[in-house]
Amino acid sequence: MAPLLEIKDLHAEISGGRKIIDGMNLTINPGEIHAIMGPNGAGKSTLSYVLSGKPGYEITGGEVIFRGVNLLELSPDERAAQGLFLCFQYPLEIPGVSNMAFLHTAVNSQRRKRGEVELTSPELVRKVRELGQTLGINAEMLKRPVNVGFSGGEKKRNETLQMMLLEPYLCVLDEADSGLDIDALKVVSNGVNALRSPERSMLVITHYQRLLDYIVPDVVHVFAAGRIVHTGGKELALELEATGYAQYQNEAA
Template sequence: MTALLEIRDLKAEIAGKQILNGYDLTVKAGEVHAIMGPNGSGKSTLSYVLSGRPGYKITEGQALLAGADLSQMSVDERAAAGLFLAFQYPLEVPGVATMTFLRAALNAQRKKRGEEEMSSPDLIKRVKELAKILDMDMEMLRRPVNVGFSGGEKKRAETLQMMLLEPKLCILDETDSGLDIDALKVVSNGVNQLRSKDRGIVVITHYQRLLDYITPDVVHVQSAGRIVRTGGKELALELEETGYARYQSEAA
């Protein structure tokens, strides 16, 4: 399998405070990795650094997507190259219909890659297919992006966006946050349909329950801004029982 994401001795800071401390991670195409750890361990920082959020600065090391240095790419270039970040708390965008947003996002990426735009009829057909999988009412897609949506509706809408864009690398930052069990099952089903030999998925979470529905190939424990242990899916079950205290003391 080809290395899709390669992170080598990555150090990064926000507002002058170093958060990532020599981070190493390799995700191969076809793999699903889970990153687990306590609050404050830098899990969301990792996702922000990779996606190019302003204010998050790489000070040492590299993060490569399919061999390309992410630090040399703008946010839209990263997206067009196939990086997608699903937020813990998806933002509301008043005044922009969800369908309009989906059309703009898809065609902006296609244009950046030198591809033809998807026609409106083809887009509507595809979105209807995805909405059915995610148990979404098409009426939702006529409403402004995430405005008035419940937590579950926001995650469904974001998962639909991810399925429509078909990224090479999906980073899910605590996607289970705010979901009841029914919404969790629906969103997980959407994510599982994205599993592919050509795609990598990184699931960032505190809890085992998400991994009951999205089964990882590899589980990492993150503490104090770096990975301190790696194992199989059984590691997540161990963490559910023992917690993170021993890893926090080891990282210190």
């Protein structure tokens, strides 16, 4: 089976600045859930930005193959249409644009790029309402402008809704638990778990073990100083919780 994502000897830096990703390798097969754990400032969020194509980072070496194509050559919107979804740590607010309208635009932008038939408004509304119900997102929240005035929990539920609706092949969750109380964490995790399928993979970036009680990974990586320094099973997360990252930071240095 061909891997879904292959990162080979990737090097990246902030444009005109310091090096953040330094020789990283990672292979994710379809259906797998990988967790990336590591101390603050190790470059975990940068990894998610580099994968999704955020401006301001420069790739200085290596390659990333996603579903058979060179991901680094695509613009952010093309990567999205290819099936890469980034669940933002801090989702952005878009004043004046209703949540429903945003979802409609996003879904159809992707479908158009893939040469698929676009969804009509009634089709989309029905689908969004169904998915919204499972996340406790009501009609009122769908009318409000995207993320404006949303609580931390509402924003994350909204991210999850987008993810469920867009049905990506790879979900990159960047600190998906930040700003969540335990109830919200359960709702979001249930949404993510409902998306698990043999074709779909997840890359869960977190520095707390807590999230992994709910989204149980197949593989756990320790990320320090710009690369993966240790890989293990789900029990590695518990071990890290007890011992901390210090030993790996030394190892990397």
